[in-house]
Amino acid sequence: MFNEDPDSWDIITLDLNLPKKDGMEVAKEIRSKSKSVPIIMLTARDSDSDQVLGFEMGADDYVTKPFSPITLVARIKALQRRAHTEAAPEESGTQTEASPKKQYQVTTDHFQLNTNTREAYLDGKMIPELTPKEFELLKTLAMKPRQVFSREQLLEQVWDYEYYGDERTVDAHVKKLRQKIERVGPQVIQTVWGVGYKFDDSEVDKKK
Template sequence: MKILMVEDNKSVSEMMSMFFLKEQWDAHFAYDGNEAVEQFSADPMSWDIITLDLNLPGLDGMQVAQKIRQLSKTVPIIMLTARDSESDQVLGLELGADDYVTKPFSPITLIARVKALHRRAELVEEQIEADEQVEEAANSDYDVQTDHFKMSSKTREAYLFDEPVLDLTPKEFDLLKTLAKNPRQVFSREQLLELVWDYQYFGDERTVDAHIKKLRQKIEKVGPQVIQTVWGVGYKFDDSEVKR
């Protein structure tokens, strides 16, 4: 795995380098935002995962995330931040981060998050390839279709009442697909962490809530809300009774 850690605290980077070495990962480090963008842009397709500190000299973490997403829509990004406010977490996710870890963090926990996110990205890529084969065989562009909704893993597009749901991040798309391909099935936050993030023990349920919040905002721009909260349990997708 080729990993880029963007962290201005060199002692943290040096500590993590030992853990990366133990995992036999090809680890690279950037200590400010400009250096991070320069390293990533040299070969965007070569990186497997990015860990990105929020507070950086030069370009801050939010700006770096924006520039990385302009170059790659799919490389997994874990944002590292000392801030623990919902607004910062939601903003980071909106700008394209797939997950966040709040400082101070355990190196073992971060390693587990990196492994889970990388494994999930590989599974998604394999699933996309499988979906493409199924689509080609069936001569259909959409692998998820419900009463008023459809989405394609091949083109990474989603439509509600034939109106596109725009600007979905990779993780929002995966979350929406998980819910929509099982309409009216209720998923707990723990189940969604395992299915979408592949976290069994290191997940944070706030990650699910923050992604659901942003996903709902994007859906509501084109039509009625189809992601419903089942209080005390979790979330479900249901467009059977919605009207345009």
């Protein structure tokens, strides 16, 4: 049904324990047809490696069983609100040509981010294959360089729901985001032990 009309779907809740095909494979097939449709994975698997693999397959959120129906509904609503917000710039009309200095909405000494094209660059090299959540996470951190964000704050600002104790969602996304950043340059997302994460590119020159 999804293959017949990928653009007609608002959101997908996908159980990984399916009778005929593994949910990870289904998620991969969905992502091959649509890069933007939000996916929430539901699973009894509760390891960090499973979550990382789920996000790598294209999930935007991950809920482990048992879970409260209220929690699931809250996450669905939050993910849908976020998806509509992200789509708004693309639906507002054609983009005008911008000067090099004005085309980025977030800039630091070594980093540039364009919210319209949803591209991010480290020293002029594009960070590849950012998922919607990785892009939003990177944007949130980079907008306030060197400010430390707790996992609870990132859940609220990036995932747009209150903290329900599932901070591994943040950790798994940070891990994948770091891997992609390291393909093009030094690491700019730092762990502040016992607190959370921050964006800091002040040491980039020293790390080259």
